[in-house]
Amino acid sequence: MKIIGVTGTKDTGKTTLVEKIVEKLTGEGYRVATLKHTHTGFDFPGKDTDKHRRAGAEIVAGSGRETFFLLEREMDLEEIAGTLEILDDLDFLIVEGFKEMEYASISTSTPGEFTVKVVDPFSLEDVDELIDLIKKRSYGLLQNLNCKKCGFSSCREFREAKIRGEADDIDCRSQPERVLLRIDGKPVPLNPFVQEFISKTVRGMIDALETESLKNGRVDLIIK
Ligand code: SF4
Missing domain, CATH: 3.40.50.300 (P-loop containing nucleotide triphosphate hydrolases)
Known part of the structure; x- marks a missing residue:
């Protein structure tokens, strides 16, 4: 969108x-x-x-x-x-x-x-x-990761080029986020390494609980 x-x-x-x-x-x-x-x-x-x-x-x-x-x-x-x-x-x-x-x-x-x-x-x-x-x-x-996958050295550079009409459309968010972190409702960008780290840590903790085993299901963890 x-x-x-x-x-x-x-x-x-x-x-x-x-x-x-x-x-x-x-x-x-x-x-x-x-x-x-x-x-x-x-x-x-x-x-x-x-x-x-x-x-x-x-x-x-x-x-x-x-x-x-x-x-x-x-x-x-x-x-x-x-x-x-x-x-x-x-x-x-x-x-x-x-x-x-x-x-x-x-x-x-x-x-x-x-x-x-x-x-x-x-x-x-x-x-x-x-x-x-x-x-x-x-x-x-945008994912705001400055990952350079779009060919620009930063998200800011992509934004500026796009608004000038000098960049093609990109699929910056094509990789579905595995971990979505919101602090006070605001999304916080996480690079793939951090997403992987959080996902494995939380899933490991859940596996250790005496609960139904978790395969690929979604986990909602809310900290208040
Ligand atoms: S692909 Fe998306 S997240 Fe990566 S630098 Fe470009 S705009 Fe930023």
């Missing part, structure tokens, strides 16, 4: 631009998610779910024609994107309003590279051109 940001000062057309991008990408058959960053909350005062939350529920889920989850804490972009990847098989995540992000982004107010200077009014040609740029210059979550 590739991530693309839309940033800009107030009333410069961020949401309109997001709408256009989503319409265009979904029209081409891509599966798209959006994420809106805001400094205010998303609670719905007086609703039953709001009462659940105020009573102390840590996560409130609403299920009906739509489903939503309300967590009483802020998640960062990587955590949200990682969660979306687990939930569904998506092609693009369009992010509105995250200023500090290491992904390709389009500014509706600051001229610069990969920036749309004129977003209002739109012409179809503008959006088509933009969609081509998005496909070419955006990328998804």
